């Protein structure tokens with residue numbers, strides 16, 4: 001563990017830690033992708049922890065302006081430190097440095113490395129890369145990704161910003177023709193960035209060629225003042241994300257050179273001739289596919305943090321009727337229903353964690369081909385990244401919220417660290433494609449897979465089961481409820497639901513409904529099919545990772561946790577298909593047994609994530625379990641406690657008590 005063993009660890013936590021049935025450290029290596037990575041991560045965490053420049057009072061006691069300003073300082077300091085340590089080219093080191101230096105504090109320059117740089121990499125011609133990429137990687141310029149407008153987020157083709165080519169000056173004129181066309185939301189756009197990739201409708205020679213990307217300078221590189229024709233600012237306070245300046249941008253006939261259109265896939269020649277280099281126009285959406293795959297892993301990390309806090313707290317919090325006179329009150333973790341609430345979150349976390357690794361590998365396998373214009377596996381990658389982004393962030397938000405509620409009133413206090421995690425995960429349900437819309441993309445792909453399977457065509461690996469013949473429902477009563485059997489049931493469920501919806505869709509088509517109308521008619525059911533497909537993917541990734549563990553004890557505990565995940569899916573999906581009462585009852589019994597079996601490993605399973613106190617920022621989830629003293633210390637830092645009598649007493653309360661009118665004050 002990276003946590004320094006403090007002098008007095010709560011004995012209830014020590015007792016729980018001693019119950020682990022497997023070597024926690026070895027599971028940490030698996031989660032980190034190897035011992036080497038664990039050691040590197042810990043070195044980085046130690047560097048940041050020892051650096052006084054990253055020390056400050058809890059940000060929850062600061063105003064939004066203070067939070068933003070501090071976040072800018074820390075984000076830039078991180079870059080300086082990474083440069084000094086020669087770690088800028090190491091994505092793993094950079095990621096962990098940022099994560100520990102700014103735990104769940106969204107970086108004002110986050111969009112630069114999450115979307116701006118990846119867009120330059122994926123959408124620039126080789127020449128353009130030479131010109132801009134190195135400057136961006138060196139942080140000589142700071143950029144964002146400006147796509148969403150006030151009037152259009154989901155429906156990308158409806159974007160109104162125009163980029164009209166003027167051959168006489170060989171420039172594009174970027175313009176926001178309406179109020180609804182004002183860019184709204186891009187992270188860091190308000191105050192921090194000086195450049196943006198702007199998504200706009202390309203017009204040349206009197207024709208519109210649809211959405212394309214343009215590099216637009218927004219602010220002067222030395223004064224940081226907005227350039228003529230550029231009106232931008234912060235969009236104001238949000239539900240969370242206080243540390244980042246999501247912004248607005250109005251472009252009033254702003255001129256940029258022709259060469260600032262990102263030209264990897266299409267080009268406008270000096271005379272205005274439009275040339276499309278690749279046939280698949282969806283390649284313009286490539287950055288979103290990449291970021292969606294990151295969101296799955298971020299959701300798993302969010303649950304790991306919340307679950308670590310809530311499980312530790314459940315070990316030290318006593319509440320309820322003692323089992324006998326004079327006995328202590330039970331610990332929260334002793335309640336089976338509490339075990340269920342927490343352990344299913346832990347199971348979701350591991351499932352998403354392993355699935356995000358498989359998805360990441362798929363993305364990096366397919367991406368080189370895509371960059372060369374070979375797009376055969378793009379539909380599968382898009383469907384999986386969209387669907388898993390939705391399932392991951394939905395589950396992420398739901399599990400973090402469940403962990404928060406598991407901590408009772410303290411979970412509502414910022415001191416727990418849980419609201420901060422929730423507010424960081426929740427917007428992922430909306431950004432990078434609202435979740436329902438993303439599930440519909442996956443559903444659309446699955447419908448097409450059914451058609452292709454009927455025609456006898458090959459399907460991509462994760463869709464291949466759609467080619468299998470419909471079979472009777474696998475029986476769950478009888479033999480042992482193994483993970484393989486449960487996964488087989490989920491595969492059967494996914495296929496049955498899909499065939500049912502596809503049959504319904506085809507009957508609408510046979511009744512001569514338009515494709516789009518038939519799609520709308522089945523859309524509600526289709527989102528459920530998309531979820532079932534993604535859950536199958538998660539379950540498969542989970543089971544494969546459990547089986548791959550060399551240590552039999554780790555293999556055992558991961559397989560049990562995976563069974564809990566799968567059983568919970570079977571039970572909650574019982575209404576999607578008709579699961580018999582006896583099968584359902586067996587699954588429920590198996591869940592109860594698994595809770596008893598896994599309970600002694602609850603702390604070990606969350607502590608395998610190896611999250612230092614600095615990362616959790618939680619009074620109730622601290623390594624030493626000394627919750628109550630720390631809670632009092634936290635409250636003492638509240639600015640409201642700076643004086644015994646608050647100024648509002650003199651201003652208002654005293655007047656009120658004396659019967660004077662407050663109206664004129």
Ligand SMILES: CC/C=C\C/C=C\C/C=C\C/C=C\CC/C=C/C(=O)SCCNC(=O)CCNC(=O)[C@H](O)C(C)(C)COP(=O)(O)OP(=O)(O)OC[C@H]1O[C@@H](n2cnc3c(N)ncnc32)[C@H](O)[C@@H]1OP(=O)(O)O
Pocket residue numbers: 106107109110111114145147148153154155156157187282283285286288289291294295298378379382430431432433434437441444445448
């Ligand atoms: C600051 C951060 C710091 C730290 C965080 C750390 C980790 C977290 C990681 C990152 C998150 C951080 C910040 C996030 C900031 C947020 C940024 C944004 O939100 S950017 C804006 C994102 N916007 C969207 O996602 C818009 C959603 N809409 C769409 O994607 C599309 O419009 C939609 C898919 C809905 C439909 O597109 P449309 O043009 O209408 O397509 P059409 O219907 O014509 O055709 C569909 C056709 O195209 C295929 N397709 C669609 N999308 C893709 C794609 N991306 N790739 C490949 N193919 C695609 C689709 O399957 C269909 O194909 P067929 O015709 O069926 O063959």
Ligand SMILES: Cc1cc2nc3c(=O)[nH]c(=O)nc-3n(C[C@H](O)[C@H](O)[C@H](O)COP(=O)(O)OP(=O)(O)OC[C@H]3O[C@@H](n4cnc5c(N)ncnc54)[C@H](O)[C@@H]3O)c2cc1C
Pocket residue numbers: 111145146147148151152153154155184185186187241246427430431432433434435436437440
């Ligand atoms: C914190 C945060 C950060 C962001 N950062 C960026 C950024 O850096 N750059 C950027 O460009 N954008 C950014 N966005 C914008 C984000 O991508 C959009 O909010 C998102 O794509 C949804 O678009 P919208 O807000 O216009 O919602 P809408 O598209 O108006 O959707 C509203 C609701 O309608 C539903 N809906 C819409 N269309 C359909 C349909 N066809 N079928 C069924 N239901 C539908 C949706 O499911 C949703 O529930 C950010 C947003 C947030 C919240």
